[in-house]
Amino acid sequence: MQxxxxxxxxxxxxxxxxxxxxxxxxxxxxxxxxKLDESRARHLVIDLAAVGYxxxxxxxxxxxxxxxxxxxxxxxSVCSLQPQVREIFEIAQFATSYPMYDKREAAVAAVKAx
Numbered sequence: 166m167q168x169x170x171x172x173x174x175x176x177x178x179x180x181x182x183x184x185x186x187x188x189x190x191x192x193x194x195x196x197x198x199x200k201l202d203e204s205r206a207r208h209l210v211i212d213l214a215a216v217g218y219x220x221x222x223x224x225x226x227x228x229x230x231x232x233x234x235x236x237x238x239x240x241x242s243v244c245s246l247q248p249q250v251r252e253i254f255e256i257a258q259f260a261t262s263y264p265m266y267d268k269r270e271a272a273v274a275a276v277k278a279x
Contacts, residue, residue, distance in 0.1 A: 168196045170204075173273050177206030182215035185223030194226050201230075207239045208276040212269045214245035219253055231263050240279065244272040 166189035169180045177200065185193050201209070209230065213219075219227075231241040244266040246254060254265060266272040 166193060168193065170200050172204060172206065174277065175207040176210055176273055176276055177201065177204050177208070178210045178212060178269065178273065180212040180215065184218040184220075185216055185226070186218060186220040187222045190220065190223040190226050193223065194229070197226075197230055198233075201233070207237075208279075209234050209239065209241045210269065210272045210276065211241070211243045212245050212272075213243055213247065213250055214269075216250055217247055219250050224253060224257065227259070228262070240276050242266060242272045242276055244269050 166181055166183040166185060168182070171178045179197055179200070181193060183189065211227070227243070234241045242264045243254070243259070245268060246265065254260070259265065264272070264275065266275065
């Protein structure tokens with residue numbers, strides 16, 4: 166699993182690629198938390214366009230980073246979910262806690278408008 170990072174104002178955008186499974190979730194968590202510590206971004210958008218699988222351990226990391234963002238006065242949004250990943254997020258009712266968007270642009274615009 167690889168992650169690329171970019172910023173748009175006070176929005177940190179992370180784009181993981183590959184599988185976020187039991188093994189990769191530790192690398193994902195470490196890379197994401199290090200970048201959040203470094204950037205001090207207020208909002209986080211995770212673009213899942215290149216992620217084909219998320220295990221339960223990987224899914225847990227989304228909730229943990231969402232709680233971190235909330236404690237720090239920020240927000241978490243996810244976007245561009247592949248159909249099989251979207252199904253997992255919908256079954257777990259992720260959208261009741263954090264917004265999900267079809268496109269990255271929509272996610273970034275929504276958090277900037279908030």
